Amino acid sequence: MAELANLARPAAADAPLLSIEGVAKNFGSFRAVDRLSLDIRAGEFFALLGPSGCGKTTLLRMLAGFETPDEGRILLDGRDIAPVLPHERPVNMMFQNYALFPHLSVRDNIAFGLKRAGMARAGIDTRVSEMVALVKLDGMEKRKPDQLSGGQRQRVALARSLARRPKVLLLDEPLAALDKKLRESTQQELMELQRSLGMTFIVVTHDQEEAMTMANRIGVMNAGRLEQVAAPRDLYEAPASRWVAEFVGDVNLFDGEVASHEHHRLTVASRNGGNIVATEPRQLVAGTGVSVAIRPEKVKLWHDGGPASDAGRSQAINRLAGIVADVSYLGGATVYKVKLDSGAVVRASMANTTRLDIHTYSAGQRVVAWFTPDDCVVLER
Template sequence: MTNLTATVADPAASDAPVIAYPTPLLRIDGVTKKFGAHSAVDDLSLDIKAGEFFALLGPSGCGKTTLLRMLAGFEAPDTGKIELNGEDIAAVLPHQRPVNMMFQNYALFPHLNVRDNIGFGLKSAGLTRLGIDTRVAEMVALVKLQGLEKRRPDQLSGGQKQRVALARALARHPQLLLLDEPLAALDKKLREETQVELMALQRQLGTTFVIVTHDQEEAMTMADRIGVMNDGRLQQVATPRQLYEAPASRWVAEFVGDINIIEGGITHRDSHRLTIAGRDVGTLFAIEPRQPVGDAVICVAIRPEKIRLSRRGPATDLVNSGAMNSLEGVISDVGYLGGRSLYKVKLDRGATLRVALANTARLDVDAYSMGERVAAWFAPDDCVVLVQ
């Protein structure tokens, strides 16, 4: 794979060292696509690195599949550029791009067996019969379909069909592989197994993968970085951890994972610590975010697993010093999910907090029950302060 670089030197210093910056494999620059008056993709810009596993995540209708289809060449952007290895490919026909796409419904040919489905398109790529046979054998071994080469799609399981579609998409050695909800048709257990296999395969090949999904867990598990889309625009691009722990907006915080949102206003600032009057919860302490929030109405976001429960609460001196937030209330709902339990705590001031606790003991001798009075406590570091 070609490693392209762009060199930048300081013109004010003739003997300054030349600094090299890696050029992204894929650059999407100000792309807009409209259908009538509706902007499916709206002035979107994004760089994707060579060898990256990138996920486009968002609700239905957010524009992620339209963007994927433009990368594949099935749709043309109204404005903007799509560059692959520094070349504008917006006008290049789909079959002439070093790009392949795996469709959600797999799009296998029902009258062709596994071997012929995988090899379809290799002849037009200029391979000889021997070259096709060799490439198909490589792909069959890669996706572990040995012994099934003569079966037709109706003789395969859902997971096997998915492997055939993946092998066909990889057979032409694309620089960029696009995957449109590729695991949606699989059951939960098989989907989880296939996620691990796809990650291992991508690392083995070094091919750049771009996956479209509305499944947050799938994106968080598989991707190096995630682009969250809504209404045709990117709301945030970050690693899974950054996206979860430091959402850029309230919308992203509420979309990615489960979270408690407390509205309020800042009443005091002291050494990067904020004192906040939280609506229906009382006083909260939080660490001031890197991006200043001014005196605007804000919200505090707290993940359920960051909150601890206690029948007594934290030490009084921790609460009085602002080193710990403590909110009292009553357990109003309990959900048991095996590895963890989900609690709803109705606070004395009116708000309800969702709390997730790991079930570390086999028996529920220490579990909390409905109607039990508790203190919900968490550190100021656990609070994400966002502008409303």
């Protein structure tokens, strides 16, 4: 097991393990990946996130060698692997449907790639035993895939992918077939496994929560291009564009123009919320079209009439009056939809920190939705 912990180490201290340089892929007239560039570090858990058809699986298949780039280079440890055949690359891919051989046992499924590589029988036996222990399938070596649960089949596929000790493991929607509880526990197991091996994992998913839970960094793809690459917190709290703000999590957006900008305080004349004040260090010229993004959990509600304290009033520079149109109780939080007097709808998500509904609001109740300038993200349009 000590040997397993040294699977992936960078060739140089600051050099990326994997460099994707201007890669493009066309299918007829459709451009699936559009001159995309990305560096991935050794030992990183990286997620490619995006809607269906954005090109993330096509990119993964090019890394695995199942598709050939029409343009650009893919460098692994400085070597261009684009012309290298899939089975000759130090890269393995775990498929969404696991692709296990139904007639083979757990042991033989894990050993399949090792036999194809010409490893000696003794070495195969040792490696398979290591993999079985690693994914906690002891005692199940003789079972066939149809005798296993979905989670156990997923572990067999993972063990088979790891058996040849690749430098990079590619995972295509690896948890999509699992139920919610099993998916959450498997996420933790994958993270612990990746950390213990020190290997580079690249996962493709359309599940935002999954990506933000597991990955060190996330690349958000749209129409074959990377919209933003960032750590999960930065991606959520500081989206680079209106598209990213809308795609990642829930968000309230107010479109308008810059009215004034003084001392890092930007006033935006919005079309659906009146004047909104935001903290913004960039100097934006009056009249510039912008969108102000506010996450629902940053929006607070007051009963009509406002807070009793002066401190509460001083924080609430941005106040929007309206009526509660809908209430959704989600267990840990309650989501309120407030129809503003302007006609726009604002979502507020409030944590249920007490068992009794002391601070709840009901449909039809008049309220004030408020948020601070620091809660706002200003996005140029």
